[in-house]
Amino acid sequence: MALSLNQGIELEVLLPALTKKFLITNKFLIYFLTNHGPFPCYLHRFQKLGSPLCACGLVGDADHYVFRCPLTTEFHLKEPSDEHRKSWFKNLRHNGQAQSKLIQAYKISNGICDRLTQGLIVYQFVVFVRFLVLVFTSEKGF
């Protein structure tokens, strides 16, 4: 369960503890907090991808890559229970090794999104070519 803007109450609880400098210099933690980042789920919301699913077949949101995706297993963090989530995040802010894992997991999710986006472009190109073939063949009376 991500600390997302959909869970505004949790985010409001955490934000006073974060300085502006922290927020500006830690885009990966912002990805985690907001669920806005290189995630199929996020890109799907804005119709940049046809599906919210990761390449592994599960919903690709911020938590997915940090805790569950089989494609980022080596960078997984231990998922806290809901009741310990706030203290878990406070600890994450001061744990360079855990932040490094989070960054690596999100770099992989970024690559996955790039490949999925390219797949969509290839699909759109194939549809366009088929359309041209249909137009061409109908004009020629085939």
Ligand SMILES: [Zn+2]
């Ligand atoms: Zn996945």
